[in-house]
Amino acid sequence: MFCLLAVCRFSDAMFVTGMAISRHGGTVLIEAGTSVHKTAHSKERKTMLLPLMALGHAFRFDKSWGERWVHAMSRQFAESRKQFVLPAYSEQSNRWLTRPMTTGEGVLWLRAVIGLRCRTGDSLTTHSLKTTLLSWVTLFGLMNFDQRRVLGHHVEAGLASPLTYGRDNITPLQIIIAKLLKQIARGELDPDAPRVQRIDKEMELKDTLDDLEADHEDAVYGVHAQAHDDVEEVDDALEADEMVDKAFDGNKIYISATKADGRLKQHQVSGVLHFIGMDDKFVCGRSINGFYDDVVDDLAHDWPMCQQCRKAMGEETISTYLET
Structure with a gap:
């Protein structure tokens, strides 16, 4: 859920630091930073944290997955000094290991978890988590090209530093994401709808808006x-x-x-x-x-x-x- 809503790679999330969770009213926000990411090539870049931000709730606004997740991690690793958000787990010895969970292991766990509720998880990968929100905002035209690049942490070299240091560049995008999730939860938007259905709905809406304008004129x-x-x-x-x-x-x-x-x-x-x-x-x-x-x-x-x-x-x- 953190990878999905923070629009980050599974490996990026393994090395986050300074994770903080906050709540105001019904809104929950998780903030963190990571120095291990795709754009961290030089020695200087590795000292700069890529900001990660995720809503702590999705379709269930009465419960926060984020608060429950952070609480579960605190309880599970209270007596250990783990260096990674999610260590690897050995089913043979029934214990957490000292290395981070690999992307391959993450894929297996992801498919197992999704498989508990539906039969469409066999082809999922951890990269699917990063691309989901980017796909949805593109489907419904909710963000322009530059906003989508910032959401997916794809920035030009000259813009990397200000975007890295400023989390407020990501904050306005969370408002758009929150509205999107509410519309999906209410059934107003369907990301799984066939393209022809979305086109038909948009045409019907356009005709209605045209009718509304004509109504006021006539x-x-x-x-x-x-x-x-x-x-x-x-x-x-x-x-x-x-x-x-x-x-x-x-x-x-x-x-x-x-x-x-x-x-x-x-x-x-x-x-x-x-x-x-x-x-x-x-x-x-x-x-x-x-x-x-x-x-x-x-x-x-x-x-x-x-x-x-x-x-x-x-x-x-x-x-x-x-x-x-």
């Missing part, structure tokens, strides 16, 4: 909304006539929900009403999708109406839907 708006019970109590002929006049005003429309139900749908965001046409389309030509709801039948509608639908239906037909 809509004609009404006066204040009233409860349907209140409308039924309006028995004064003069008030009824005034309401009809307002409905035919070019800038206003007023339709009873009881008359609109089953014939109109309302956009979830803009509130604009559209008349249902043929072939899963509205009369105006827009596609009917999940962003439109059926009309609630216990309220009198005083919402904007799609002007294109109104024009296509004609004022004579529209008058049959007006509350009089």
Whole structure:
């Protein structure tokens, strides 16, 4: 989990130093540094710590894997002076060894752990842990190229020093990661969805945003909304006539929900009403999708109406839907 959320190699994590865990509210953060990493070639570079930072929680926001992990390590190695985050383990002698766990051993343990819950872990490697978040933020377009490079600790030589010394370069990226994990946990984003499904969803969202913009451009708006019970109590002929006049005003429309139900749908965001046409389309030509709801039948509608639908239906037909 640390390698995955810190976007680091398994070998990088073995030699971390200065590991610290902190909590504020429901957010848990693990910070550390390592001098044994891919960019540490020169003697000078080996004295500079590559910053590693990981959220201490993933999909379970009520529990922190990070706090439990640090506590388990403290308890397990309380009586030993281990030099590595995760020493190798001998199953024959049933004891921890004095050397770090190798990448090959890490792969075997990773597959064994994942295999407890699913059958898709046979092809996993420890490098899969580093590439997971980089893949997800790329899939959903959450970071630009430079941000992804910083997240994966791939920096140009001239930028290595400031990025090494400054953990605040990584901090803003944790906010993006936290939001990503929440959206996945809520089912709003699916990293395992086929590419065609993601493309279709993005196209549907784009069409909806275009509809929303068009709704605001084409809509004609009404006066204040009233409860349907209140409308039924309006028995004064003069008030009824005034309401009809307002409905035919070019800038206003007023339709009873009881008359609109089953014939109109309302956009979830803009509130604009559209008349249902043929072939899963509205009369105006827009596609009917999940962003439109059926009309609630216990309220009198005083919402904007799609002007294109109104024009296509004609004022004579529209008058049959007006509350009089």
